[in-house]
Amino acid sequence: MKGTIQNGFGDPNEVLGIGEVATPVIDDDGVLVRVRAASIHIGAVYGVRGLPKVMRLVFKRFIAKSGVIGQNMAGVVEAVGKNVTQLAVGDEVFGSCKGAFAEFAATTSEELALKPTGFTFEQASAIGVSAFTALQALRDHGKLEAGQHVLVTGASGGVGTFAVQIAKAMGAEVTGVCSTRNLDMVRSIGADHVIDYTQQDFTKGEPRYDLIFDNVGAHSLPDMRSVLTTDGLLLANGAPAPAGWFGGLGHPLKVAVLSIFSKQQGRPFVSTENKEDLAALKELAENGKITPVIDQVFPLDSAVDAVAFVGAGHNQGTSVITM
Numbered sequence: 001m002k003g004t005i006q007n008g009f010g011d012p013n014e015v016l017g018i019g020e021v022a023t024p025v026i027d028d029d030g031v032l033v034r035v036r037a038a039s040i041h042i043g044a045v046y047g048v049r050g051l052p053k054v055m056r057l058v059f060k061r062f063i064a065k066s067g068v069i070g071q072n073m074a075g076v077v078e079a080v081g082k083n084v085t086q087l088a089v090g091d092e093v094f095g096s097c098k099g100a101f102a103e104f105a106a107t108t109s110e111e112l113a114l115k116p117t118g119f120t121f122e123q124a125s126a127i128g129v130s131a132f133t134a135l136q137a138l139r140d141h142g143k144l145e146a147g148q149h150v151l152v153t154g155a156s157g158g159v160g161t162f163a164v165q166i167a168k169a170m171g172a173e174v175t176g177v178c179s180t181r182n183l184d185m186v187r188s189i190g191a192d193h194v195i196d197y198t199q200q201d202f203t204k205g206e207p208r209y210d211l212i213f214d215n216v217g218a219h220s221l222p223d224m225r226s227v228l229t230t231d232g233l234l235l236a237n238g239a240p241a242p243a244g245w246f247g248g249l250g251h252p253l254k255v256a257v258l259s260i261f262s263k264q265q266g267r268p269f270v271s272t273e274n275k276e277d278l279a280a281l282k283e284l285a286e287n288g289k290i291t292p293v294i295d296q297v298f299p300l301d302s303a304v305d306a307v308a309f310v311g312a313g314h315n316q317g318t319s320v321i322t323m
C-alpha cells in the first residue's frame with residue numbers, strides 16, 4: 001500500500017516521502033481500516049521536525065512500525081480480529097491509530113467510533129487531537145460554566161475552531177481572537193465577539209475574562225493576567241514554535257509556576273484521546289454543536305506538501321489528506 005513515511009527528524013520536505021509499505025497486519029483485537037481521509041494537527045508537524053528535541057522518544061511512539069505517520073483518520077472497516085465484536089467489515093468509522101496517512105491503518109475498536117451521521121470522511125477525520133484538546137481544555141481543565149466569558153486565541157486554527165463551538169455549546173459568552181481574513185469564519189462558527197489581533201491588542205481592552213484559552217502564546221503572563229477576572233484561569237495551550245532541546249516548553253511552565261502566587265490560576269495541560277471523549281465529540285457533532293472547519297484537502301500523493309502547509313501555522317480550521 002501507499003503511505004507517508006518519515007525517515008529521521010527534520011524539515012517535512014527532507015524527511016518525509018510517499019512510498020510503498022506492507023499493509024498492516026492485525027491481531028485478534030485489531031481493526032484494519034481502509035482510510036478515506038486523515039487530518040493533520042500541528043503536533044504531527046512537531047513530530048516530523050522532532051522539536052523540541054527532548055520530546056523525540058515520545059514522537060517516535062506515534063509512528064507506525066512501517067514508518068508511516070498520522071494519528072487521526074476516518075474510513076471503512078476492511079477487516080476485524082476474531083475478538084472484535086463492536087465493529088464489522090464495512091462499518092464507516094473515525095478515530096485514532098498509528099500510520100493514518102496511508103491507504104490502510106491498523107488500530108483497535110477502543111480507538112474508533114462509528115462516523116457521525118451525515119458527516120463526510122473529511123469532516124469525521126478532522127475530529128481528532130485538536131477536538132479532544134478543545135473539549136478537555138474547556139470542560140475538564142477550565143471547568144467552563146454557562147454564562148462565563150471565555151477568550152480563545154488562535155480561534156481560527158485547528159484547536160480554536162473546535163474551542164469556539166464547544167464553548168458556545170456549553171453556554172459561554174465567547175470572544176475569538178484571529179487575523180482579519182478569519183473574522184467572518186470565526187463569527188460564523190458562533191463567536192459572540194471577534195478581535196482582529198492585527199488591529200487590536202485584547203490585553204489593552206476593557207473586558208475581563210473568566211477563562212482565557214491561549215492557543216498562541218504571543219502575550220506575556222502579566223498582560224494576560226491584566227484581562228483575567230480576579231479568580232480567572234489562563235489555560236496555556238499554545239507556545240511559540242518549539243526549537244532546540246526545550247524551546248516551547250518554558251512558556252506553559254512559567255504560567256503554572258506564577259499562578260502559585262495569585263488567586264488567578266494558570267495551567268498547562270496535555271490532551272489525551274479516549275473512547276469516552278470520542279463518543280462525546282460524536283454526540284456534539286450529531287447534535288449540530290460542532291462542525292469541523294476544513295481548510296485545504298490534499299491527495300495522499302501530496303501529503304508532504306500537506307504537512308508543510310500545516311507547519312506554516314496559518315491553518316483555517318483543519319487540513320486533511322484524502323485517499
Ligand SMILES: NC(=O)c1ccc[n+]([C@@H]2O[C@H](COP(=O)([O-])OP(=O)(O)OC[C@H]3O[C@@H](n4cnc5c(N)ncnc54)[C@H](OP(=O)(O)O)[C@@H]3O)[C@@H](O)[C@H]2O)c1
Nearest residue numbers: 042133154156157158159179215238239269270271313315
Ligand atoms: N495541550 C495539548 O495537548 C495540545 C494539543 C494540540 C495542540 N496544542 C497546541 O495548541 C496550539 C494551537 O494548535 P492548532 O492546531 O490550533 O494550530 P494551528 O491549526 O496552526 O492554528 C493556529 C492559528 O492561530 C492563528 N494565529 C497566529 N497568530 C495568532 C495571534 N497572534 N493571535 C491569534 N491567532 C493567531 C493562525 O492564523 P493566522 O496566522 O492566519 O492568524 C492559525 O489559524 C499549538 O501551540 C499546539 O502545540 C496543544
